[in-house]
Amino acid sequence: xxxxxxxDANMEEGRCVLRxxxxxxxxxxxxxxxxxxxxxxxxxxxxxxxVERMDTVGAWLVHKLERDRGAxxxxxxxxxxLLIAHVTQADQPVKLKRDYEMPLLRVVGEVGSASQMxxxxxxxxxxxxxxxxxxxxxxxxxxxxxxxxxxxQQFEVVGVRALFIIGLMSFLVGIVIAQQGAVQLRxxxxxxxxINLIGRSSVKELGVLMTAIMVAGRSGSAFAAQLxxxxxxxxxxxxxxxxxxxxxxxxxxxxxxxxxxxxxxGFYAAILSIIGGGIFCWISLDIPPVTxxxxxxxxxxxxxxxxxxxxxxxxxMIIAMAGCFQGMQVEGNAEEVGxxxxxxxxxxxxxxxxxxxxxxxxxxxxxxx
Amino acid sequence: xxxxxxxxxxxxxxxxxxxSQIVHEDLSLEVKRGEIFGVVxxxxxxxxxxxxxxxxxxxxxxxEIEVFGEPMIGRDEEEAKxxxxxxxxxxxxxxxxxxxxxxxxxxxxxxxxxxxxxxxLLDEIAAYKTTMSGLSTDAGAKYPSELxxxxxxxxxxxxxxxxxxxxxxxxxxxxGLDPIxxxxxxxxxxxxRDALGLTVFLITHDLDTLYAICDRVAVLADRKxxxxxxxxxxxxxxxxxxxxxxxxxxGRAAASIAEREEASA
Numbered sequence: 001x002x003x004x005x006x007x008d009a010n011m012e013e014g015r016c017v018l019r020x021x022x023x024x025x026x027x028x029x030x031x032x033x034x035x036x037x038x039x040x041x042x043x044x045x046x047x048x049x050x051v052e053r054m055d056t057v058g059a060w061l062v063h064k065l066e067r068d069r070g071a072x073x074x075x076x077x078x079x080x081x082l083l084i085a086h087v088t089q090a091d092q093p094v095k096l097k098r099d100y101e102m103p104l105l106r107v108v109g110e111v112g113s114a115s116q117m118x119x120x121x122x123x124x125x126x127x128x129x130x131x132x133x134x135x136x137x138x139x140x141x142x143x144x145x146x147x148x149x150x151x152x153q154q155f156e157v158v159g160v161r162a163l164f165i166i167g168l169m170s171f172l173v174g175i176v177i178a179q180q181g182a183v184q185l186r187x188x189x190x191x192x193x194x195i196n197l198i199g200r201s202s203v204k205e206l207g208v209l210m211t212a213i214m215v216a217g218r219s220g221s222a223f224a225a226q227l228x229x230x231x232x233x234x235x236x237x238x239x240x241x242x243x244x245x246x247x248x249x250x251x252x253x254x255x256x257x258x259x260x261x262x263x264x265x266g267f268y269a270a271i272l273s274i275i276g277g278g279i280f281c282w283i284s285l286d287i288p289p290v291t292x293x294x295x296x297x298x299x300x301x302x303x304x305x306x307x308x309x310x311x312x313x314x315x316x317m318i319i320a321m322a323g324c325f326q327g328m329q330v331e332g333n334a335e336e337v338g339x340x341x342x343x344x345x346x347x348x349x350x351x352x353x354x355x356x357x358x359x360x361x362x363x364x365x366x367x368x369x
Numbered sequence: 370x371x372x373x374x375x376x377x378x379x380x381x382x383x384x385x386x387x388x389s390q391i392v393h394e395d396l397s398l399e400v401k402r403g404e405i406f407g408v409v410x411x412x413x414x415x416x417x418x419x420x421x422x423x424x425x426x427x428x429x430x431x432x433e434i435e436v437f438g439e440p441m442i443g444r445d446e447e448e449a450k451x452x453x454x455x456x457x458x459x460x461x462x463x464x465x466x467x468x469x470x471x472x473x474x475x476x477x478x479x480x481x482x483x484x485x486x487x488x489x490l491l492d493e494i495a496a497y498k499t500t501m502s503g504l505s506t507d508a509g510a511k512y513p514s515e516l517x518x519x520x521x522x523x524x525x526x527x528x529x530x531x532x533x534x535x536x537x538x539x540x541x542x543x544x545g546l547d548p549i550x551x552x553x554x555x556x557x558x559x560x561x562r563d564a565l566g567l568t569v570f571l572i573t574h575d576l577d578t579l580y581a582i583c584d585r586v587a588v589l590a591d592r593k594x595x596x597x598x599x600x601x602x603x604x605x606x607x608x609x610x611x612x613x614x615x616x617x618x619x620g621r622a623a624a625s626i627a628e629r630e631e632a633s634a
Contacts, residue, residue, distance in 0.1 A: 026479070026533060030486050055533035055565065060497060083564040090500040096472040096492050096509040332514040333467035 021050035024058030049075030154257030174276025198277035207270030216348035220323035224344035227327025262316030383432035410589030457529030502527035576623035
């Protein structure tokens with residue numbers, strides 16, 4: 001049995017006879033198709049009588065000889081003829097490529113659509129916020145629609161399960177601030193002010209900010225991915241047709257849970273960060289814990305905590321909104337879910353930091369130094 | 370068609386379970402070369418699980434599975450590859466790769482198994498496969514999300530046929546197609562079977578498909594294959610579910626259409 005498809009090209013009575021043999025299948029077609037291009041004859045006869053197996057790709061080659069060179073086919077079995085007929089029937093002008101665009105035009109087009117997209121995101125977010133307020137109003141008027149189960153479930157996912165990682169992160173950040181601060185302050189003989197640094201930066205800034213970043217990474221992304229895949233599988237549409245508002249059932253519990261949990265997590269992070277710093281001070285700077293705590297209480301004003309407690313829920317709101325908004329924008333395919341999840345995290349963190357800068361200026365202006 | 374020929378798929382003593390729920394118990398069946406083998410059964414009788422076991426997506430608890438005379442259980446991926454090349458699978462929802470166009474989807478298996486084919490030939494192959502599967506001429510450049518459910522299914526068929534497989538697994542291929550499209554698909558399958566000597570393992574609920582193209586039909590019930598045979602043979606059996614399935618209002622309608630077509634042929 002010959003496995004390789006091969007062919008002889010003989011001149012017989014002024015016609016070029018291509019006699020194929022062996023398996024005329026995809027496996028062997030690559031070489032054949034190149035060799036066939038080298039044959040230069042007008043009158044071609046294709047002899048298939050020695051072909052053992054032929055698949056559609058083989059049939060396609062034969063069909064092309066017939067189409068392009070007017071070849072006559074002889075020696076085909078009934079099945080092979082059927083296959084060739086089948087392929088011939090399928091030979092229609094088919095569009096395979098997307099329309100070509102000029103690179104320059106494409107760049108301009110992409111810049112345009114990106115700006116358009118940015119505008120649409122801003123307006124979309126505003127609209128989304130409005131829709132959320134409406135659903136808050138609706139829930140306030142019909143308290144039975146308040147989904148306690150959904151909210152407590154989000155408490156667990158957003159809050160309880162994040163405790164370990166946020167705690168660990170804050171603890172380490174506390175140590176780093178204390179260590180770096182001590183190195184710099186030592187130059188002025190002001191090591192004792194390390195405590196001020198730890199207390200104030202942890203409570204006022206880092207506790208909440210680091211928590212916000214962690215929550216955006218953990219929960220903002222999860223919201224986007226969950227809602228996004230629910231949109232893809234038409235669960236959100238199904239909800240709407242049943243008369244359940246996705247805004248009330250999906251978005252509201254997530255936003256509320258994050259808004260409530262952010263201050264708690266932020267406070268927890270601040271405490272852990274102070275503990276981390278305190279342990280460093282104890283071990284490295286020989287400041288006993290009692291002195292450390294006393295000093296922390298003296299140097300950290302209450303307004304630092306108020307600042308944190310105002311910022312935290314705002315950040316929570318932003319992160320949850322960005323996550324849910326991006327999730328609800330998913331349309332089309334699975335790749336979109338990934339893109340939207342990335343966008344949710346990036347936008348969440350970006351907005352949090354912009355807002356944090358705004359808050360810093362604002363609180364300084366009103367005298368909460 | 371060619372009955373009593375070479376065995377292509379052999380399943381012996383298959384047992385599948387999910388937790389405490391047993392789906393298959395001591396299930397056995399044989400599919401011969403060149404036949405269109407239908408599998409029917411009520412919802413939840415494990416038709417898709419059976420198919421997934423045969424193509425190696427689900428490892429059964431017990432039992433033997435041979436495809437093309439080669440054992441499939443416990444094979445590593447590299448060894449199983451040359452068997453995978455010889456079959457094509459159409460999943461229920463089409464399962465197209467959503468980030469590739471239809472034409473690129475069709476070219477994926479070809480590029481995977483036959484690297485080095487030139488792009489011109491690849492494009493020609495993708496072109497005739499799309500028309501063969503009954504897709505419109507502009508469908509090749511579209512992404513799956515731009516296609517309707519029925520079109521997605523056809524694109525899935527085109528991809529399953531990309532390597533000119535000897536064996537084709539179809540999971541409810543006509544579900545979601547309009548009756549005209551479903552009939553055209555039935556015809557496509559039987560034509561390809563005749564032309565390529567295709568063996569088809571077909572899970573279906575479509576009675577018209579069963580009557581029109583299936584050579585033998587296996588009935589799944591009570592965790593195993595309760596009967597295998599031509600529809601005429603099945604009808605003669607005294608099994609409650611089979612009687613209800615084929616003699617219910619839909620079964621009778623499909624049977625009468627099949628009779629009329631035979632009479633006019």
